[in-house]
Amino acid sequence: MMRALGVLTSSVLLAVTGCTADSPDDDGRTPDDVLAAAKQTLDETSGVRLTLTADELPSGVTGVTRAEGVGTHAPAFDGTLTVVLGGASFDVPVVALDGVVHAQVPLVPGWQEVDPDEYGAPDPAQLMSTDAGFSSIVTAGEDVAEGESVRGGDDNSEVLTEYTATVPGDVVGNVIPSAEGDFDATFTVTDDDELREAVLTGVFYPGTEPMTYTIGLSDYGSEPTITAP
Amino acid sequence: MNRLLLSLAAVAVAFAAADTYVVVLALPDMMASVGIPIDQLQRAAPIVSGFLLGYVAMLPMIGRIADLRGRVPVLVAALVLFALGSLVTTVAYDLPSMVGGRFLQGVGGGALVPATLALVADLYPAERRGVPLGVVSAVQEIGSVLGPLLGAVVLSVADWRAIFALNLAVGLVLAAAIRVAAIRVGGRAASEASVSRPPDLVGVALLLVVLAAGGLTFLQPPPLMRDLTWGQLFIPLVGDGRWTTATGLVTLAAVVAFLARCLTTARPLVDLRGWVGAAREADLAGSLLLGLALAGIVLAFATADPRVQVFSDQGLWYLLGAAVATAALLVHLRRASDPLVPRGALRRTPAWGSVLVSFFVGAALIAALVDIPVFARTTTYPDSQLLAALVLVRFLVALPVGAVVGGWLTRSLPAGVVTAAGMVLAAAGFVWMSTWGLAALESWTATLPLVIGGLGFGLALAPVNAAVLATTDAAVHGLASAFVVVARMVGMLVGISALTTLGLRQYYAEQADLPRVQDVCDGASRCDRFTLLLREAGIAQEQVVFLGAAGCAVVAAVLAVVLLRGAPTRSANVGPWPTSTT
Numbered sequence: 001m002m003r004a005l006g007v008l009t010s011s012v013l014l015a016v017t018g019c020t021a022d023s024p025d026d027d028g029r030t031p032d033d034v035l036a037a038a039k040q041t042l043d044e045t046s047g048v049r050l051t052l053t054a055d056e057l058p059s060g061v062t063g064v065t066r067a068e069g070v071g072t073h074a075p076a077f078d079g080t081l082t083v084v085l086g087g088a089s090f091d092v093p094v095v096a097l098d099g100v101v102h103a104q105v106p107l108v109p110g111w112q113e114v115d116p117d118e119y120g121a122p123d124p125a126q127l128m129s130t131d132a133g134f135s136s137i138v139t140a141g142e143d144v145a146e147g148e149s150v151r152g153g154d155d156n157s158e159v160l161t162e163y164t165a166t167v168p169g170d171v172v173g174n175v176i177p178s179a180e181g182d183f184d185a186t187f188t189v190t191d192d193d194e195l196r197e198a199v200l201t202g203v204f205y206p207g208t209e210p211m212t213y214t215i216g217l218s219d220y221g222s223e224p225t226i227t228a229p
Numbered sequence: 230m231n232r233l234l235l236s237l238a239a240v241a242v243a244f245a246a247a248d249t250y251v252v253v254l255a256l257p258d259m260m261a262s263v264g265i266p267i268d269q270l271q272r273a274a275p276i277v278s279g280f281l282l283g284y285v286a287m288l289p290m291i292g293r294i295a296d297l298r299g300r301v302p303v304l305v306a307a308l309v310l311f312a313l314g315s316l317v318t319t320v321a322y323d324l325p326s327m328v329g330g331r332f333l334q335g336v337g338g339g340a341l342v343p344a345t346l347a348l349v350a351d352l353y354p355a356e357r358r359g360v361p362l363g364v365v366s367a368v369q370e371i372g373s374v375l376g377p378l379l380g381a382v383v384l385s386v387a388d389w390r391a392i393f394a395l396n397l398a399v400g401l402v403l404a405a406a407i408r409v410a411a412i413r414v415g416g417r418a419a420s421e422a423s424v425s426r427p428p429d430l431v432g433v434a435l436l437l438v439v440l441a442a443g444g445l446t447f448l449q450p451p452p453l454m455r456d457l458t459w460g461q462l463f464i465p466l467v468g469d470g471r472w473t474t475a476t477g478l479v480t481l482a483a484v485v486a487f488l489a490r491c492l493t494t495a496r497p498l499v500d501l502r503g504w505v506g507a508a509r510e511a512d513l514a515g516s517l518l519l520g521l522a523l524a525g526i527v528l529a530f531a532t533a534d535p536r537v538q539v540f541s542d543q544g545l546w547y548l549l550g551a552a553v554a555t556a557a558l559l560v561h562l563r564r565a566s567d568p569l570v571p572r573g574a575l576r577r578t579p580a581w582g583s584v585l586v587s588f589f590v591g592a593a594l595i596a597a598l599v600d601i602p603v604f605a606r607t608t609t610y611p612d613s614q615l616l617a618a619l620v621l622v623r624f625l626v627a628l629p630v631g632a633v634v635g636g637w638l639t640r641s642l643p644a645g646v647v648t649a650a651g652m653v654l655a656a657a658g659f660v661w662m663s664t665w666g667l668a669a670l671e672s673w674t675a676t677l678p679l680v681i682g683g684l685g686f687g688l689a690l691a692p693v694n695a696a697v698l699a700t701t702d703a704a705v706h707g708l709a710s711a712f713v714v715v716a717r718m719v720g721m722l723v724g725i726s727a728l729t730t731l732g733l734r735q736y737y738a739e740q741a742d743l744p745r746v747q748d749v750c751d752g753a754s755r756c757d758r759f760t761l762l763l764r765e766a767g768i769a770q771e772q773v774v775f776l777g778a779a780g781c782a783v784v785a786a787v788l789a790v791v792l793l794r795g796a797p798t799r800s801a802n803v804g805p806w807p808t809s810t811t
Contacts, residue, residue: 066264082266091266105746106268106763109536109737112746118755151460155469159457 031144031163037193039138041220043130047072049219050079050127050134052175057084058208063120064176065089070219074098075133076226077124096125097228111229120205122177132174134215138195141165141185152188153196154218160188160196169202176204176213194220231352234410235361238304238345239368241403245311245338246372248396249280251380252331253602253621254614255389262389263324267607268767271533271730272324277599278527279328281722283314283335286520288715289570292343292707293511298503300351301411303344305404306504311337312400319393320447322471334396342369343711370632374625377602381618432498435487442480446471512565518558523722525551530726535733574705575697575712579644582792583697584716586648589785590689591720593655596728596778597624597682598721601662604771607764609670620670623679631687644692644699645793651688652786658682659779663772667764689785696796724781732773 029037042048052067062084069079077096081103082089090106096116101123103114116123127134147162165185172179183202189195198215205211252259260266260273295303314333321327342365349361383392445453445462449471453459462475471477491497505513529547533540540548562570575581601624605617631651638647661678669675694710701709750756 082264089261089266090268106266106767108746108763108766112754114746114754118753149457150455151457151463152455155465156454156460156463 031146032139034146034161034189034193035138035141035144035163035165035187038187038189038195039135041193042135042138042195042217043073045073045220047219047222047224048128048217049222050077051216053214053216055212055214058205058211061120061205061208063205067121067124069094069124070222070224070226071125071128072224072226073128073130074226075125075128077127078224078226079124081121081124083119083121094124095226095229096123097226099123099125100228101125102229117177120176120178122175127175129174134175134198135195136174137167137171137185137198137200138187140171141167141187147186150188153190158190158196160190163187163189167200172200172202172204175200175215178206179204180206231414234301234407234414235345235348235352237403237407237410238341238348239365241304241308241407242341242345242365243368243372243375244396244399244403245334245341246369247376247379248311248334248338249277249284250373250376250598251392251396252276252280252389253377253599254380254606254618255384255392256599256603257606258384258389259327263321263327265324268770270603270770271535271726271733272531274725274729275324275328275527275531276331277595278722278725279331280335280338281718281725282520282523282527283332283337284339285335285523285715285718285722286516287336287339288343288711288718289519290508290511290513290516291340292347292711294340294504294507295344295347297507297510300344300348301407303340304348304407307337307340307344308400308404308407309337310334310340312397312404313337315393315396315400317447319390319397320444322447322449326447330393337400346707370629374622374628377598377618377621377625381614384614429490429494429496429498432487432490432494435483435490436498438483439480439487442476442483445476446474446480510567512567515558515561515565518554518561522551522554522558523719525549525554526723527726530730533730533734535730536737539730539734570712571705571708574701574709577700579696579793579796580700580709582788583693583796584712585792586689586693586785586789587713587716588720588723589781589788590652590686590693591717591722592724592728593652593659593720593778593781593785594686594717595721595724596659596774596781597621597686599725600771600774600778601679604662604665604768605670607768607771608665608667620675620679623676624683627680627683628687631684632690633687634684635688636691638688639692639695639798641799643794644696644796644798645789645791647692648689648696648789648793649786651685651692652782652789654685654688655682656685656779656782656786658685659775659782663775663779665768665772665775667761667768685782689789692793692798693789695798696793699796699798720781724778728774728777728781729770732777733770736770736773 047070049070050067052064054063054065057063057065064081064083066082067079069077071077071079074097076098077094079094081092081094083092084090092106093104094116095102095111101114101116102111103116104110105112105114126132129136141163142165144163144165147164149159149161152158152160163186165187167183167185169180169183172183179202181203183200185201186197186199187195188197195217197217199212200215201210201212203210204213256273256276257267259276260270265272291303291307311334314330314335314337316330317333318327318330321330345365346362349358349365353361380392383395449463454463464475465471465473466475466478467473472481488501491499491501508516525547529540529544529551532544532547562572575584598621601621602617605620606614610616610620635647635651658678658681662682665675694713697709697713698706744762746754746759749759749762
């Protein structure tokens with residue numbers, strides 16, 4: 001229901017604003033329109049499952065190799081971050097709520113409040129923010145171009161459309177705070193305007209080689225209850 | 230030509246032995262590939278123990294299968310299984326598939342040793358067997374020294390999957406070479422499957438389908454996955470997971486069809502009926518029960534969450550399963566007409582005592598083999614597997630030296646005393662290692678406990694073997710020394726699982742009062758002092774494992790003094806390795 005509503009509102013919105021950009025697709029929408037609709041779907045969903053994986057973290061960097069969990073627009077996040085500290089990787093259970101990040105720091109029992117910035121990570125709840133979160137990346141791209149239709153999503157059963165773009169580093173900083181320079185982005189969107197995957201390549205950690213983070217989104221419309229531990 | 234065949238078999242034995250330890254350096258990388266963080270080492274223990282499980286489950290029954298089926302077919306089949314296991318491990322996509330591959334590798338590797346020993350017995354008259362048997366045992370030990378180095382060399386140029394791709398290639402080449410060598414030797418029995426006969430084409434076709442569909446299921450190549458049409462092959466038809474997709478189901482169906490074809494056709498590609506028949510005669514039931522019991526123990530420890538408790542609820546069920554299997558095995562051994570262990574073979578105290586001592590020696594030894602490289606990689610050499618391997622090599626080089634000295638001492642001193650002395654040295658080495666801090670390996674003094682430990686383990690090898698040989702009948706000497714080896718490997722298998730889990734549990738129990746981050750960092754949630762604290766806490770798990778290993782070594786020493794007393798070993802002339810067969 002939420003999904004249908006999202007599609008409806010986005011198409012109404014699009015009809016109002018009109019489609020002026022180049023190369024409209026079959027239903028008369030430009031790639032920019034589709035990405036704007038995808039951002040809206042994400043911004044309006046009650047909850048979503050997020051994953052983030054790094055292909056290879058540059059050696060010597062303290063950063064996030066993997067994150068997995070559910071987020072809401074409270075904003076709140078409940079999941080696990082895998083951080084690399086001093087060469088070893090640790091799973092850190094995290095609950096972020098009301099601007100506070102609670103984490104089970106590796107090898108220390110119990111929950112503690114931490115400043116994620118100091119671990120090279122964003123406040124995971126802020127990823128769900130509608131103006132300074134992950135979704136801001138989706139519409140911040142320049143030179144957006146539609147790619148081919150591909151199969152993907154859970155169970156590989158969905159038909160998705162790829163869009164490529166260039167995203168400035170200050171917006172990517174919403175996901176990885178230390179990002180700098182331009183990033184190559186590939187967004188994969190379903191027919192229902194759900195963003196399914198975003199692949200970002202560029203320099204996330206200053207002074208290192210470019211690397212790739214893949215962000216996956218699924219279970220739109222879920223209603224997780226997230227409470228402080 | 231006989232020598233060529235034996236050399237090939239010996240190379241295969243060395244390679245399989247190398248494979249037991251080839252993973253110890255790759256372990257952190259393999260753990261990362263399947264998403265296991267470094268502070269949950271207990272979950273990754275099956276990557277090592279899965280191999281040992283296959284090895285141990287096969288070892289006792291393969292000698293008799295080799296008698297029934299012939300040495301060369303067993304060697305070739307073992308290498309093919311080893312290659313298959315390597316293939317599965319190379320393309321593994323999660324922990325179960327990785328451990329499954331390692332298990333198959335172990336089954337193949339475990340079958341090589343007894344078949345090669347039997348080959349020696351065929352090729353040489355009894356009075357000339359000593360040297361070739363010694364050589365086979367020696368290459369086995371050399372293989373285990375070279376294993377970590379081989380792994381490190383491969384890792385320095387490629388990732389861990391390359392190690393198993395190399396195993397796959399070597400396994401297939403050796404299998405082909407042994408087959409060709411056997412045909413050239415001209416023994417009718419050896420070449421009963423002569424090359425002139427056309428192979429079962431239906432079987433070949435089914436096998437190709439298995440490989441192709443299986444390859445797609447494991448690898449899920451992205452270009453195919455993303456394709457609108459071909460990608461449908463990877464959509465699960467029922468539920469979710471890889472094995473209910475079109476490719477997965479085709480793979481499973483083709484495997485079933487291939488097995489059915491092999492069971493029913495007159496001239497099958499793989500003589501399954503023959504193998505199953507031979508396995509039955511060689512007490513398949515006994516081996517299966519042993520395998521089940523050990524698998525239960527491995528799984529019980531691997532599913533633990535040491536942060537909370539030693540065994541999970543699931544783990545307790547695995548333990549119960551292991552207990553049931555053990556009970557069934559004991560009943561089976563009492564009732565079977567021709568059981569795995571002939572009744573009464575180990576009835577004298579030093580005989581079963583040596584088996585028990587070997588168990589604890591193995592439990593302590595595996596801690597050194599796995600935790601020394603892991604320690605090296607988490608402290609001084611995070612980026613160089615080769616340098617981390619060289620740390621372990623200091624330990625491994627001392628081991629054969631100790632073995633020779635131990636053999637020599639056994640001629641003049643009681644076996645129990647020599648064994649105990651060795652294990653006390655090993656315990657001392659471990660206690661020293663348990664005090665290692667973050668920078669310990671940067672100092673030359675770190676070599677001392679490594680060498681002391683290696684010497685200690687070496688010392689204990691010969692007297693334990695001598696004791697079991699001196700107190701069993703000549704007719705079961707081969708079996709008895711095999712049991713010492715099996716007991717050592719079972720000890721390793723239980724040791725790696727139990728020490729890691731119990732060590733971590735102990736660690737978490739003691740660390741409940743670690744300070745809060747903010748207290749250490751003046752209000753901030755991260756600072757260098759706290760990172761250092763974390764790194765020190767991180768190596769604490771290995772320090773605890775070293776202490777546990779020291780405990781196992783002390784138990785072995787005490788048992789050796791008590792149980793090996795009175796074994797008439799000083800007259801017997803035995804080498805440092807198990808060198809006797811029927």
